[in-house]
Amino acid sequence: MVRPPVPALFGLLAAAVSSVNGAAECPSSAWIPFRSSCYIFLHGTLNDVAPFDDARDLCKDNASGADIISIKNREENTFIEETFENHWQAPDYILLGMFFDADDNTFKWFDKSEMKFTNWIEEESNEELLNTCASMNTKSGGWRKISCENLPLAGTLCKAAFAYEKTYLPDKTALTTTLVIVFTIVVTVSAALFWFLYKRSISSGALCITHHSTTEIPYSDETILIDEENEYTA
Numbered sequence: 001m002v003r004p005p006v007p008a009l010f011g012l013l014a015a016a017v018s019s020v021n022g023a024a025e026c027p028s029s030a031w032i033p034f035r036s037s038c039y040i041f042l043h044g045t046l047n048d049v050a051p052f053d054d055a056r057d058l059c060k061d062n063a064s065g066a067d068i069i070s071i072k073n074r075e076e077n078t079f080i081e082e083t084f085e086n087h088w089q090a091p092d093y094i095l096l097g098m099f100f101d102a103d104d105n106t107f108k109w110f111d112k113s114e115m116k117f118t119n120w121i122e123e124e125s126n127e128e129l130l131n132t133c134a135s136m137n138t139k140s141g142g143w144r145k146i147s148c149e150n151l152p153l154a155g156t157l158c159k160a161a162f163a164y165e166k167t168y169l170p171d172k173t174a175l176t177t178t179l180v181i182v183f184t185i186v187v188t189v190s191a192a193l194f195w196f197l198y199k200r201s202i203s204s205g206a207l208c209i210t211h212h213s214t215t216e217i218p219y220s221d222e223t224i225l226i227d228e229e230n231e232y233t234a
């Protein structure tokens with residue numbers, strides 16, 4: 001029977017993919033992992049002259065590649081809200097890492113990720129958004145627009161990608177690496193399989209020849225003779 005070591009190959013592939021993703025490696029144990037990122041709440045008062053610059057510097061100083069918080073979806077928002085409840089001692093409001101861009105009248109995340117999810121708790125109104133910043137209520141997880149002149153400055157929430165030493169690879173690189181690994185495995189398995197079939201066809205060919213030359217030919221001659229007799233009597 002053909003039994004390529006399929007489970008072993010899948011194991012190898014899984015290990016390769018997870019090392020590309022850098023599974024579960026936060027900058028330090030002070031950071032809390034969730035999905036593909038790590039989070040930390042740093043205590044201390046932000047400089048009120050340039051609070052965002054200060055916050056981003058604090059995040060980056062704790063772990064290179066880290067930045068002030070951005071929130072991509074409901075699950076991440078819920079994770080943050082729950083972690084404030086269970087783990088971080090934080091004020092009621094914290095600063096979200098976004099700014100209002102007057103060029104196209106939208107809010108943008110400082111870390112340049114796309115803003116696909118929002119969790120504003122107030123009705124949208126025709127309020128003046130220039131000089132508007134955003135905060136998160138750490139008890140409810142809701143977002144509120146606030147004046148950039150009057151920000152919550154106690155502490156900063158930072159986010160970093162998993163195992164940034166390795167995973168600061170852009171997504172495309174990870175995908176390419178995975179494809180190369182899969183391709184290599186497929187080629188190796190195919191080559192092994194071809195080799196196996198080739199060897200087997202040689203050895204079974206030899207068996208056929210010896211088989212025919214001994215028993216089968218006389219036997220089949222007899223059968224034909226009997227068949228012919230039957231045909232004539234019928």
Ligand SMILES: *[C@@H]1O[C@H](CO)[C@@H](O)[C@H](O)[C@H]1NC(C)=O
Nearest residue numbers: 028030040042043061062063
């Ligand atoms: C990052 O912050 C944590 C918690 O405040 C602290 O224990 C750790 O020493 C900091 N690490 C660096 C590299 O600044």
